Amino acid sequence: MRLVALGPPGAGKGTQTVALARHFGIAHISTGDMLREQMRLRTRLGIEIEGLMNNGSLVSDDIVIDLVSKKLEELGDKGFIFDGFPRTLVQAKKLDEMLEKANHPLDRVLYITAADETIMERMAGRRICPHCQRVYHLVYNPPGSDGCGQCLDSLVQRDDDKPETVSQRLKIYHELTTPIIDYYRNDGRLLWVDGIGDITRITSQIVSKLEEV
Numbered sequence: 001m002r003l004v005a006l007g008p009p010g011a012g013k014g015t016q017t018v019a020l021a022r023h024f025g026i027a028h029i030s031t032g033d034m035l036r037e038q039m040r041l042r043t044r045l046g047i048e049i050e051g052l053m054n055n056g057s058l059v060s061d062d063i064v065i066d067l068v069s070k071k072l073e074e075l076g077d078k079g080f081i082f083d084g085f086p087r088t089l090v091q092a093k094k095l096d097e098m099l100e101k102a103n104h105p106l107d108r109v110l111y112i113t114a115a116d117e118t119i120m121e122r123m124a125g126r127r128i129c130p131h132c133q134r135v136y137h138l139v140y141n142p143p144g145s146d147g148c149g150q151c152l153d154s155l156v157q158r159d160d161d162k163p164e165t166v167s168q169r170l171k172i173y174h175e176l177t178t179p180i181i182d183y184y185r186n187d188g189r190l191l192w193v194d195g196i197g198d199i200t201r202i203t204s205q206i207v208s209k210l211e212e213v
């Protein structure tokens, strides 16, 4: 199975794609996690992109496409779900080109939605494990008293979750990412998912929709 999850920041792409990858036994590929890892390791790329990421701007198409194409080569025939990629029309078209070349077309594109006010509230309460990247919410998906349930590490807030940065990310999403919704809708690959409601119930709904098609 080859899937993509689109949607505004905080819609629940990370939460749902991790659960779906586990359910279907496919790889979870988050370009945001890949880029943050470069920053954490202080690589040349990490230092180059730090300012952009922290102020909520997109990293260039060339950089992201290069990371993704290496990842696809590593994966070979294994199925995957992309989280946060593609984010521009250039990226969407390039992904199709790479997958067609490998004879592994994309099966479905999940479009997870949530209103802007919900997103602001989710970002304010989001905490992540710096070790395994597991995502929590102080109210909706609370961690235990020991921090991360898996690593027992203390949780942290992402640098780009400050309210002013979230507003900037939403603005960029509306400008640059929404055009690709039509790109996928026009050829029937888009599957709309309401991102509001109980987390596990949303996962079950997505699984049922995917198993129907």
Ligand code: AP5
Pocket (backbone or CB within 6 Å): 007, 008, 009, 010, 011, 012, 013, 014, 015, 016, 031, 032, 033, 035, 052, 053, 056, 057, 058, 059, 060, 061, 064, 083, 084, 085, 086, 087, 091, 122, 123, 125, 126, 127, 135, 136, 137, 138, 140, 141, 160, 169, 195, 196, 197, 198, 199, 202
């Ligand atoms: P990235 O890490 O991809 O961030 P994003 O797309 O902005 O999305 P988020 O991770 O913020 O939210 P999410 O939808 O995954 O929600 P989550 O499940 O965590 O990208 C970060 C940056 O990297 C970008 O700004 C850009 O600079 C760069 N970048 C990445 N990819 C790029 C690309 N392709 N091209 C160029 N640049 C790129 O949930 C949010 C919170 O809500 C959590 O606390 C969660 O527990 C909670 N929650 C989830 N679902 C529910 C629910 N149903 N009910 C209640 N709470 C919920």
